[in-house]
Amino acid sequence: MTSTIDTIEVKTITGVSAQKLGELHAFGVFTVKDLLEYYPFRYEDYRPRSLSEIKHGDKVTLEAKVIGIPVLQRFGGKSRLSCKMIAEPWMFTATWFNRHYVREQLTVGREIVLIGKWDQKRTQITVTDYEFPDRGEGKTGTLQPVYSVGGKITQSWIRKIINQGLQQFGDMIPEILPHSIMRKYDFMPRKRAIATIHQPVDTREGQQGRRRMVYEELFLFQLKVQSFRVLNRGRMDGVVHTVDNTTVRQFVRSLPFELTDAQKHVELEILHDMRSPYCMNRLLQGDVGSGKTVLAAIALFATVKSGNQGAFMVPTEILAEQHLRSLAKMFEPFGVTVGLLTGSVNGRKRKDLLAALQMGMIDVVIGTHALIQEDVFFRGLGVVVTDEQHRFGVNQRSVLRRKGYNPDVLTMTATPIPRTLAITVFGDMDVSTLSERPKGRIPITTYWVKHDLMERVLKLISREIDQGRQAYLICPLIEESEKLDVQNAIDLHIQMGQAFPNYKVGLLHGRMTPSEKDVVMRAFYSNELQLLISTTVVEVGVDVPNATLMIIMDADRFGLSQLHQLRGRVGRGQNASYCVLVADPKSEIGRERMTAMTETDDGFEISRRDLALRGPGDFFGTKQSGLPEFRLADMTADFEVLEQARDDVAELLRDVAFWTSPDFAPLRNYLQNEQIFQGDLMD
Numbered sequence: 007m008t009s010t011i012d013t014i015e016v017k018t019i020t021g022v023s024a025q026k027l028g029e030l031h032a033f034g035v036f037t038v039k040d041l042l043e044y045y046p047f048r049y050e051d052y053r054p055r056s057l058s059e060i061k062h063g064d065k066v067t068l069e070a071k072v073i074g075i076p077v078l079q080r081f082g083g084k085s086r087l088s089c090k091m092i093a094e095p096w097m098f099t100a101t102w103f104n105r106h107y108v109r110e111q112l113t114v115g116r117e118i119v120l121i122g123k124w125d126q127k128r129t130q131i132t133v134t135d136y137e138f139p140d141r142g143e144g145k146t147g148t149l150q151p152v153y154s155v156g157g158k159i160t161q162s163w164i165r166k167i168i169n170q171g172l173q174q175f176g177d178m179i180p181e182i183l184p185h186s187i188m189r190k191y192d193f194m195p196r197k198r199a200i201a202t203i204h205q206p207v208d209t210r211e212g213q214q215g216r217r218r219m220v221y222e223e224l225f226l227f228q229l230k231v232q233s234f235r236v237l238n239r240g241r242m243d244g245v246v247h248t249v250d251n252t253t254v255r256q257f258v259r260s261l262p263f264e265l266t267d268a269q270k271h272v273e274l275e276i277l278h279d280m281r282s283p284y285c286m287n288r289l290l291q292g293d294v295g296s297g298k299t300v301l302a303a304i305a306l307f308a309t310v311k312s313g314n315q316g317a318f319m320v321p322t323e324i325l326a327e328q329h330l331r332s333l334a335k336m337f338e339p340f341g342v343t344v345g346l347l348t349g350s351v352n353g354r355k356r357k358d359l360l361a362a363l364q365m366g367m368i369d370v371v372i373g374t375h376a377l378i379q380e381d382v383f384f385r386g387l388g389v390v391v392t393d394e395q396h397r398f399g400v401n402q403r404s405v406l407r408r409k410g411y412n413p414d415v416l417t418m419t420a421t422p423i424p425r426t427l428a429i430t431v432f433g434d435m436d437v438s439t440l441s442e443r444p445k446g447r448i449p450i451t452t453y454w455v456k457h458d459l460m461e462r463v464l465k466l467i468s469r470e471i472d473q474g475r476q477a478y479l480i481c482p483l484i485e486e487s488e489k490l491d492v493q494n495a496i497d498l499h500i501q502m503g504q505a506f507p508n509y510k511v512g513l514l515h516g517r518m519t520p521s522e523k524d525v526v527m528r529a530f531y532s533n534e535l536q537l538l539i540s541t542t543v544v545e546v547g548v549d550v551p552n553a554t555l556m557i558i559m560d561a562d563r564f565g566l567s568q569l570h571q572l573r574g575r576v577g578r579g580q581n582a583s584y585c586v587l588v589a590d591p592k593s594e595i596g597r598e599r600m601t602a603m604t605e606t607d608d609g610f611e612i613s614r615r616d617l618a619l620r621g622p623g624d625f626f627g628t629k630q631s632g633l634p635e636f637r638l639a640d641m642t643a644d645f646e647v648l649e650q651a652r653d654d655v656a657e658l659l660r661d662v663a664f665w666t667s668p669d670f671a672p673l674r675n676y677l678q679n680e681q682i683f684q685g686d687l688m689d
């Protein structure tokens with residue numbers, strides 16, 4: 007096999023000593039390819055500018071001439087060297103701190119290039135770097151890349167080594183984009199693009215290089231997710247579920263409500279996937295309270311009635327307990343057994359549960375993400391239902407495959423994502439959407455009040471509780487300190503206890519043990535507690551239909567989607583519900599968020615506004631762990647390129663030539679080496 011830059015070790019580059027090699031490894035640089043793709047995050051501009059165009063405080067490069075005798079002052083072990091200079095027609099002073107040795111080199115009439123910060127008031131430059139043209143030094147006039155460095159690796163060393171790497175191996179950088187794409191966008195060849203990112207001749211050239219490599223990165227990302235979807239569909243190695251319609255219908259009929267049209271539609275999509283021989287990889291997105299859990303239940307029921315087991319992976323123990331209770335009730339009449347596996351199930355109990363799972367005595371297991379790892383074995387796993395936070399990545403799939411399972415996967419998200427964004431970022435999945443909420447729900451009324459109206463808010467609490475309902479009070483979020491969060495919650499709990507001596511007031515926060523939390527949640531479910539003071543631990547999925555009031559303190563500290571999630575804890579039953587945002591926002595964005603919340607209760611609209619306020623990068627940043635880390639591309643700034651790449655890839659994959667023509671061999675090779683395909687042959 008001929009060697010390529012992704013197999014040649016970086017130590018073959020002249021100048022990489024054994025000691026430096028270790029340091030490069032720490033940066034994730036093992037091969038020549040890794041080094042050449044170690045891109046700078048910005049450039050230092052060494053192009054000379056004229057004094058007439060610079061402002062106070064600018065960092066500049068000036069071409070000047072020494073016209074004065076240097077003056078050296080020493081004070082307390084430090085030194086300051088000043089010298090008069092001229093950059094025609096202006097005179098100014100150049101100052102060096104703690105570099106007294108420069109004095110010898112400053113002879114009158116000598117040309118010098120100074121790099122440093124300009125002080126307009128003193129007509130002075132504080133020099134950070136300098137060069138003498140008569141020594142033929144080379145930074146002047148260039149843009150110098152700035153890399154992320156540390157330890158024994160310095161900026162100048164990495165620049166030198168990358169330069170050396172380009173000289174030795176630059177010609178071996180392979181082209182990967184097909185001709186058609188190169189022509190369509192008039193891209194420069196890959197070799198030149200990579201070289202110019204490290205050593206841009208000028209800004210335009212640098213931008214062109216970046217443009218091409220950003221596109222390539224997003225194109226390859228899209229190629230990976232979309233071809234995964236295409237191949238997955240064609241592969242036919244999933245579990246074929248055989249459950250018949252009558253059995254499913256019996257289960258659906260036993261539920262205490264009729265499915266909405268949207269739920270019925272999604273049910274068909276899920277069952278269709280499950281019955282087919284390919285592996286289901288479906289994202290179910292629906293607004294808060296739209297009834298996603300029952301679809302999870304149908305999928306789990308269908309797999310059990312087809313002779314398999316199901317796993318339901320949820321983000322918190324509170325939620326695992328909640329689902330255990332509700333699913334056990336739904337499944338009980340049909341003889342479907344349910345088990346719980348979370349961090350707090352241990353010792354003998356855990357051992358027994360694992361054994362029961364392996365022997366097939368438990369049909370459905372609910373738990374946190376530890377569920378599908380390490381020592382957990384199933385007799386036959388047919389379906390995994392999970393949530394967006396645990397987006398079922400390549401790693402989990404391969405863990406399961408190694409154990410001999412290839413289950414259907416249903417991923418649920420309560421943060422609706424605008425459709426274009428969903429298919430761009432979740433391109434490997436089929437998307438189902440629950441577009442309506444169950445009938446009979448009264449929209450939640452949302453108020454935004456300032457802190458000085460707290461008295462009125464307290465009255466609202468008593469009004470609801472006196473009518474037999476329950477309320478949540480969410481404490482402000484102090485991001486820097488969980489300890490302060492907890493303290494806040496404890497204080498508020500005491501205050502509310504005093505304000506409402508006749509009600510039972512509960513407290514829930516992240517420092518409590520899972521079993522302590524469970525005791526409180528159970529008491530709230532059964533209305534033994536009327537008011538629950540909590541941090542955001544109730545954010546996801548908690549379902550207490552009798553709760554009709556949600557109060558969020560310092561609501562401007564939360565993001566829009568998170569506020570919507572919290573608000574979604576009420577309005578889940580037949581009674582009118584209210585959400586009160588208590589906030590005195592200081593920023594415009596804070597005010598916009600509050601207004602948006604009072605204007606709409608539609609999660610799709612909220613996420614559209616959230617996206618507009620934050621941009622796709624941040625929108626996904628907090629919620630999405632499944633997003634790849636790009637080296638150059640930025641989800642916000644390069645979003646249009648991502649959409650373009652998505653369309654180009656879709657077109658390419660529709661063309662049969664993609665799977666056969668030599669023009670696309672580099673792309674097929676790329677896919678084959680990706681972990682996602684685990685070496686499956688592309689040809």
Ligand SMILES: Nc1ncnc2c1ncn2[C@@H]1O[C@H](COP(=O)(O)OP(=O)(O)OP(=O)(O)O)[C@@H](O)[C@H]1O
Nearest residue numbers: 263264265266294295296297298299420444547549
């Ligand atoms: N078709 C329906 N008709 C009436 N009630 C329903 C229907 N479907 C679900 N429900 C009820 O609506 C409530 C919310 O459903 P569920 O907990 O599944 O919401 P969800 O989509 O998971 O929301 P979240 O993301 O906020 O947890 C539950 O109490 C559930 O029993």
